[in-house]
Amino acid sequence: MTALPWFLGDGALQRVAVVIKKELLDHMRDRRSLVLALVYPMLGPLLVSISLYVAGGVLSGQKTTETFEIPTIGMEHAPDFIAFLAENGIIAVPARGDLETMVRRGRAPLGLEIPPEARTGERFALRVYADYSKIENLQASGHVGQVIGRYNRQQAGRLAREAGLREDFLITVSIDQVNLSRPADIAVFLYNLTPPLIMFMIFLAGVHITVDMTAGERERGSLEPLLITPIERSGLLFGKAVVGLAMTALAMAINVMGFRILLGIAAAAHPEVTPPPSFGVFAAVFLVAVPLMAVAVAFQMAIALVARSMKEAQIYLGLLPLIPALPGMILVFSPLRPTDAIAAVPLLGQLTIFNQLIAGDPVAVHQVIMSASVSLALAGLIFWYAQRLFEREKLLFVG
Amino acid sequence: MIEIRGLKKAFGKVQAVDGLSLVARDGRITGLIGPNGAGKTTAFRTVYGLLSPNSGSVSVDGTAVTRDRLAAQRHLGVLPDVRGLYPRLTGREHIHYYGALQGLPRDELRARTSVLVDRLDMGGFVDRRARGYSRGQELKVALGRALVHRPHNLILDEPTNGLDVVSSRAVRDLIRELRDQGHCVLLSSHIMAEVSALCDDLVIVSEGAVLTEGTPDQLRERYAADDLEDVFVASINQLAPARELETVE
Numbered sequence: 001m002t003a004l005p006w007f008l009g010d011g012a013l014q015r016v017a018v019v020i021k022k023e024l025l026d027h028m029r030d031r032r033s034l035v036l037a038l039v040y041p042m043l044g045p046l047l048v049s050i051s052l053y054v055a056g057g058v059l060s061g062q063k064t065t066e067t068f069e070i071p072t073i074g075m076e077h078a079p080d081f082i083a084f085l086a087e088n089g090i091i092a093v094p095a096r097g098d099l100e101t102m103v104r105r106g107r108a109p110l111g112l113e114i115p116p117e118a119r120t121g122e123r124f125a126l127r128v129y130a131d132y133s134k135i136e137n138l139q140a141s142g143h144v145g146q147v148i149g150r151y152n153r154q155q156a157g158r159l160a161r162e163a164g165l166r167e168d169f170l171i172t173v174s175i176d177q178v179n180l181s182r183p184a185d186i187a188v189f190l191y192n193l194t195p196p197l198i199m200f201m202i203f204l205a206g207v208h209i210t211v212d213m214t215a216g217e218r219e220r221g222s223l224e225p226l227l228i229t230p231i232e233r234s235g236l237l238f239g240k241a242v243v244g245l246a247m248t249a250l251a252m253a254i255n256v257m258g259f260r261i262l263l264g265i266a267a268a269a270h271p272e273v274t275p276p277p278s279f280g281v282f283a284a285v286f287l288v289a290v291p292l293m294a295v296a297v298a299f300q301m302a303i304a305l306v307a308r309s310m311k312e313a314q315i316y317l318g319l320l321p322l323i324p325a326l327p328g329m330i331l332v333f334s335p336l337r338p339t340d341a342i343a344a345v346p347l348l349g350q351l352t353i354f355n356q357l358i359a360g361d362p363v364a365v366h367q368v369i370m371s372a373s374v375s376l377a378l379a380g381l382i383f384w385y386a387q388r389l390f391e392r393e394k395l396l397f398v399g
Numbered sequence: 400m401i402e403i404r405g406l407k408k409a410f411g412k413v414q415a416v417d418g419l420s421l422v423a424r425d426g427r428i429t430g431l432i433g434p435n436g437a438g439k440t441t442a443f444r445t446v447y448g449l450l451s452p453n454s455g456s457v458s459v460d461g462t463a464v465t466r467d468r469l470a471a472q473r474h475l476g477v478l479p480d481v482r483g484l485y486p487r488l489t490g491r492e493h494i495h496y497y498g499a500l501q502g503l504p505r506d507e508l509r510a511r512t513s514v515l516v517d518r519l520d521m522g523g524f525v526d527r528r529a530r531g532y533s534r535g536q537e538l539k540v541a542l543g544r545a546l547v548h549r550p551h552n553l554i555l556d557e558p559t560n561g562l563d564v565v566s567s568r569a570v571r572d573l574i575r576e577l578r579d580q581g582h583c584v585l586l587s588s589h590i591m592a593e594v595s596a597l598c599d600d601l602v603i604v605s606e607g608a609v610l611t612e613g614t615p616d617q618l619r620e621r622y623a624a625d626d627l628e629d630v631f632v633a634s635i636n637q638l639a640p641a642r643e644l645e646t647v648e
């Protein structure tokens with residue numbers, strides 16, 4: 001007698017539906033599953049959005065702040081210089097305490113020390129105290145440096161004029177600095193961080209529920225009575241996989257849309273910040289991720305069926321998301337050119353497509369299809385292996 | 400009817416069942432008793448299709464379990480030793496889940512569940528989630544789950560373990576009632592008083608093989624003992640000298 005595929009058996013799909021209904025009901029009542037499914041996916045979007053909000057604020061401050069105060073020692077030695085600074089929005093104020101300590105402790109972005117010889121001569125060495133390890137200090141020092149440069153050029157011109165020379169006689173190289181850094185660049189960088197974080201969540205979202213439905217079922221002793229019911233084991237595992245996939249998809253929908261909504265809110269707070277890609281782009285990212293979710297769930301099931309306990313399975317699967325996320329982080333700094341060969345590599349293909357979508361680059365449809373097909377085939381292969389593990393007699397005795 | 404013929408099952412070097420044969424007939428309660436590690440659970444697991452025999456055969460109502468596991472399982476209701484309830488499901492949902500997996504239509508499932516809830520006196524807790532159930536409540540739900548599809552054959556592992564006196568009596572009455580309706584009941588228990596009160600036929604096993612079998616009266620007569628506990632001890636001891644002899648040789 002030739003054995004039919006399990007799903008062609010009489011009432012096989014109805015029994016799968018029964019398993020799906022039960023697992024959904026069971027896990028909807030599990031507060032831990034729900035927290036993981038609904039709250040966990042928001043952590044990545046929150047992290048990136050807060051970074052965007054803070055970075056946008058700091059960088060916007062460079063342009064919007066018209067004046068700032070700098071503690072200064074020896075203001076009385078160079079009143080013209082102090083006046084010039086004030087005209088350019090830098091208000092020198094008497095330093096109350098040691099400048100080095102003030103700057104080191106972050107009480108001032110930088111400090112100036114004007115030597116007494118400034119009173120007598122036109123040339124003096126200005127000491128600038130700065131802590132370049134802080135981004136906001138970099139902006140202040142850059143601005144002060146530019147103003148001092150202008151003062152220097154003005155003085156050099158005056159001296160040259162008084163000596164009967166051309167005003168720019170003493171200036172051999174003039175620097176015309178064009179500052180291209182802007183909040184928008186930081187925003188784009190942060191948007192590019194979303195693909196590896198999405199990848200991380202794909203492989204994390206379903207871990208708890210998948211482990212609970214497999215290793216957990218075995219550990220609490222409910223697997224044995226379940227296996228005594230007349231349901232095909234492949235059908236039973238398939239029903240559980242469908243629920244794992246549905247919960248992963250729900251978590252990923254929250255994750256991906258969470259990125260769009262929170263990044264949109266963070267970007268809207270600063271007019272200079274480039275807005276995030278559209279909702280459509282993030283929806284496309286979600287759709288491209290679906291075959292990978294199937295790979296993740298199948299893999300989680302296989303690992304949970306090999307593991308001796310729930311705890312062991314959770315340890316293995318807790319580390320799993322790092323594997324796809326790491327190449328994603330590398331691609332943020334060193335993007336790959338999208339080729340057919342790369343599209344055909346699961347994970348890498350999706351990462352490249354995510355990056356293209358987020359960057360607003362055109363995406364080749366055939367590469368999307370290729371990437372989805374290969375991933376679905378891989379998911380099928382891993383699920384087939386998980387089914388074989390689920391058929392083993394040893395299944396009941398592992399642990 | 401459940402038939403086991405020459406069943407052998409080993410796990411690595413451990414021979415868990417070694418040529419076990421028994422027949423549990425319809426309309427009779429057959430007790431399978433033996434010391435811990437005698438192979439009872441392995442034999443049961445082979446009957447309900449979780450383990451494949453190395454040799455020998457197992458059939459349920461004439462269907463070979465190895466040939467058509469699902470068909471055999473449709474004729475079986477099993478109460479395993481580990482009850483295995485889902486803490487977040489109610490007792491009623493457990494019975495519905497198992498009934499639905501057996502293919503019962505929704506209306507029939509509801510009606511059947513109501514009958515079982517009354518019969519097993521589960522009304523006070525059946526709509527509460529299983530987390531926090533007493534052992535007795537767990538057992539009743541597991542029993543309801545095993546009986547929901549009206550199986551012709553029942554395998555009951557320690558059916559009154561954890562029950563109070565009143566509930567134990569109710570479960571025993573239910574088992575007798577099922578026997579009287581013509582069901583085949585194969586049970587395992589460590590409570591000799593229960594075995595004595597319930598079983599029509601007894602099979603005593605040790606080291607994976609049958610030591611002796613018969614009705615309780617036949618066994619008492621064979622071992623010249625007044626109660627089954629003495630029969631049990633005598634049959635086990637009968638094996639021990641033989642083992643010692645083998646060791647000397």
